[in-house]
Amino acid sequence: MSVFTSYDFQMMSRAISLAKRGIYTTSPNxxxxxxxxxxxxxxxxxxxxxAGEPHAEVHALRMAGEQAKGAxxxxxxxPCSHYGRTPPCAEGLIKAGIRRVxxxxxxxxxxxxxxxxxxxxxxxVEVAVGLLEAESRALNxxxxxxxxxxxxxxxxxxxxxxxxxxxxxxxxxxxITSQQARQDVQHYRAQACAILSTSQTVIADNASLNVRxxxxxxxxxxxxxxxxxxxxxxxxxxxxxxxxxxxxxxxxSGAVFTVSEHDADICVGLDEHHQLSLKALFDSLANxxxxxxxxxxxxxTLARSLLQHQLVDELIVYLAPKIxxxxxxGLLGALGLIEMHQVMEFDIKDIRQVGPDIxxxxxxxxxxx
Numbered sequence: 001m002s003v004f005t006s007y008d009f010q011m012m013s014r015a016i017s018l019a020k021r022g023i024y025t026t027s028p029n030x031x032x033x034x035x036x037x038x039x040x041x042x043x044x045x046x047x048x049x050x051a052g053e054p055h056a057e058v059h060a061l062r063m064a065g066e067q068a069k070g071a072x073x074x075x076x077x078x079p080c081s082h083y084g085r086t087p088p089c090a091e092g093l094i095k096a097g098i099r100r101v102x103x104x105x106x107x108x109x110x111x112x113x114x115x116x117x118x119x120x121x122x123x124x125v126e127v128a129v130g131l132l133e134a135e136s137r138a139l140n141x142x143x144x145x146x147x148x149x150x151x152x153x154x155x156x157x158x159x160x161x162x163x164x165x166x167x168x169x170x171x172x173x174x175x176i177t178s179q180q181a182r183q184d185v186q187h188y189r190a191q192a193c194a195i196l197s198t199s200q201t202v203i204a205d206n207a208s209l210n211v212r213x214x215x216x217x218x219x220x221x222x223x224x225x226x227x228x229x230x231x232x233x234x235x236x237x238x239x240x241x242x243x244x245x246x247x248x249x250x251x252x253s254g255a256v257f258t259v260s261e262h263d264a265d266i267c268v269g270l271d272e273h274h275q276l277s278l279k280a281l282f283d284s285l286a287n288x289x290x291x292x293x294x295x296x297x298x299x300x301t302l303a304r305s306l307l308q309h310q311l312v313d314e315l316i317v318y319l320a321p322k323i324x325x326x327x328x329x330g331l332l333g334a335l336g337l338i339e340m341h342q343v344m345e346f347d348i349k350d351i352r353q354v355g356p357d358i359x360x361x362x363x364x365x366x367x368x369x
């Protein structure tokens with residue numbers, strides 16, 4: 001078992017901080033940071049900014065130059081060992097003369113999966129694994145879920161009044177929540193690989209479903225110029241082919257994928273309820289499109305189906321301090337439950353005030369049949 005010093009902890013903490021700089025740009029690649037230290041001096045550091053561009057280790061090695069020889073590299077994720085759009089980082093560390101590599105965790109990507117550690121060890125590099133692993137995993141929950149399960153991480157966003165209504169009886173709903181809450185949503189959209197919705201929702205709101213750079217936090221705007229913020233793909237369930245090129249959806253940058261049984265960008269079959277199979281869709285998004293993270297903004301029907309099929313990893317609900325009455329439209333509509341053990345239950349992960357509203361992040365518990 002590896003023994004780590006307080007300096008090791010300090011350097012890995014720095015690498016984790018560096019990795020966080022890529023959260024809006026790296027997808028579908030993971031967020032990774034690297035620090036190279038020679039003795040008690042940092043000689044190189046870097047982070048992965050974008051798929052297809054140099055990995056964190058490459059940036060750190062370039063900064064370190066000759067000082068990398070005999071140094072220790074701290075990396076938040078096992079260095080890659082395969083040739084993709086960039087050469088293997090394990091090979092680069094070996095050629096630079098790195099003496100020791102400390103990895104926070106092994107890479108679950110089947111193309112790596114311990115091979116980088118093996119390559120380093122066979123070259124005589126000392127390797128230690130497991131320093132601040134939990135913190136490193138927290139950098140990439142969506143990437144890890146896709147690699148470990150073959151499914152994307154799914155976050156479902158809902159907004160309602162205090163009495164759980166999403167619209168008045170006549171359908172009026174703009175705006176239930178505040179501008180601050182809507183700006184908070186941009187922060188989540190910007191981290192997602194794709195935004196999932198339905199043609200009904202898109203047409204009703206003439207929604208763009210894009211990231212509005214001017215609504216991102218000032219700290220994000222300062223770090224990422226507008227042209228560097230990646231626009232997520234828009235994935236739209238459009239079984240009846242109602243979308244048209246004139247909609248705002250198609251006037252923004254970023255890919256649009258329509259989903260139907262046939263004649264669509266993504267074709268999926270029907271489930272047991274004769275609806276488009278969401279499980280098949282998520283399998284396709286993860287494995288064919290290589291999307292790690294899906295952010296869902298839609299109405300009650302899709303939200304209900306996702307929760308009933310236990311396909312939601314996090315439910316994010318914005319509650320406005322308003323009362324709209326029981327004649328409005330509810331969050332999920334009728335569920336047809338007849339026993340209390342059938343009720344959906346959640347663990348509260350986080351709760352905080354956003355402007356005048358409350359944002360609650362919930363983790364669904366398994367549904368009792």
